[in-house]
């Protein structure tokens with residue numbers, strides 16, 4: 001049978017094929033707007049465009065500027081604000097308790113998106129309740145106070161590297177120099193990475209001291225590039241969340257593996273040739289694989305660190321099968337992310353506040369010992385227990401209040417209606433807990449923008465300062481998703497701050513414009529902050545010049 005199709009019919013068919021999907025999309029959007037306008041969230045204050053679009057949120061998350069919109073919105077609309085069709089932000093103290101502890105809302109799906117594989121995430125990205133519970137129970141023994149106290153030696157090694165680097169800079173024959181300029185943000189970040197390397201990967205990454213030894217049998221370049229590769233991989237996944245979701249809706253599940261620069265094709269060592277799967281691992285996994293295999297092979301290489309814990313007993317929390325190298329890398333990369341930018345960013349903010357608040361700095365330096373470069377490294381246990389460090393502890397607590405590195409946390413109402421700040425929130429509402437705005441609320445912390453460590457001193461030692469409202473203080477969150485690394489973070493911040501400030505005074509290099517960007521954590525937007533470190537006691541070399 002012959003079918004005759006006229007050009008006019010072809011044109012009509014094409015028009016129908018083009019117009020129909022567009023029409024479906026437009027109708028879908030209009031239905032969404034209709035629902036958003038009628039949603040019970042319509043009573044919550046917020047900008048007029050909130051019910052119609054999430055474009056401004058996507059822009060904010062992709063550019064790291066979301067915190068500015070949130071800050072401004074809380075200022076304008078109060079402790080609860082609607083910023084999207086089903087997105088609200090909350091900075092109220094009682095509501096925060098409900099979100100984190102009483103109702104204990106689940107994490108939003110966004111967390112899982114930073115993992116290499118959404119179905120095999122690390123603790124941070126694990127949003128399925130049972131696997132999360134198992135994983136946290138399994139990892140927790142590697143984060144207790146006593147476990148972390150045993151890691152002091154690794155912390156001390158890295159801090160010594162930093163001091164050595166500074167000592168080398170102090171020595172130049174320049175008697176006129178009373179101090180020397182450093183990129184403190186960069187240095188602190190490198191120290192944090194090396195500490196994570198020492199404590200979780202079995203070896204520092206050679207960031208603080210590029211001449212330090214690295215793991216035997218591992219390509220040096222690959223090993224040193226591990227942190228950069230992990231960060232690139234994680235931030236690429238974070239920045240492309242919405243694109244990935246869109247593609248998934250179209251049937252394309254895109255997973256960003258470790259970045260290309262890490263995929264170094266090296267012939268596997270002869271003894272490994274039989275393991276074909278290993279050929280497919282990236283350079284990163286190959287580097288880590290060498291360490292994992294070494295630890296598997298002999299107890300002589302065992303170390304009391306997170307890696308050992310994973311190598312000895314690691315099981316995937318959903319299938320309960322033994323973790324392979326790649327699973328271990330997935331776990332450790334999230335710990336690296338959660339554990340390096342956080343402590344380095346907070347410590348940098350501590351130094352920034354000290355540099356900008358001379359009276360606080362003077363009081364702090366007065367309380368601390370004055371050490372020579374070669375003196376022993378002060379341990380975190382000493383800082384924790386000795387009274388001379390009480391004010392330093394208060395300064396760190398105040399930094400965590402004013403600059404909470406996780407400025408907000410994404411939760412959702414799940415299948416339930418939840419009442420918060422007097423509003424009934426329907427199922428599937430995204431509820432962001434605004435820590436930063438809670439911590440900066442005048443009601444809970446009078447003169448909230450003032451760096452005032454005395455708030456955290458014991459009664460009778462606070463002077464004029466009001467006591468900190470601990471019910472409105474969540475730097476490490478609370479509830480089942482609270483920070484597993486809190487003891488680790490405290491140990492690191494204590495040791496770095498005590499050891500630097502016992503040796504140096506700190507002054508800011510003028511003319512720097514400090515701004516922040518929020519990519520999961522808050523970071524200095526340029527990634528740099530320059531300061532002048534002035535030795536509190538000249539080193540013997542400097543004195544003899």
Ligand code: HEM
Pocket residue numbers: 123124136334335338339340342343346404405406408409410474475476477480481482483484485486488489
């Ligand atoms: C000053 C330093 C730190 C701060 C302020 C901080 C803060 C936080 C906060 C607020 C959360 C909750 C995030 C959420 O629920 O959305 C969190 C979770 C987490 N943190 Fe930290 N953190 C710090 C350092 C560390 C360190 C050093 C490690 C590891 C060595 C670490 C590992 C983690 C992990 C794995 C999670 C996910 C926990 C879970 O979901 O159960 N953090 N952190």
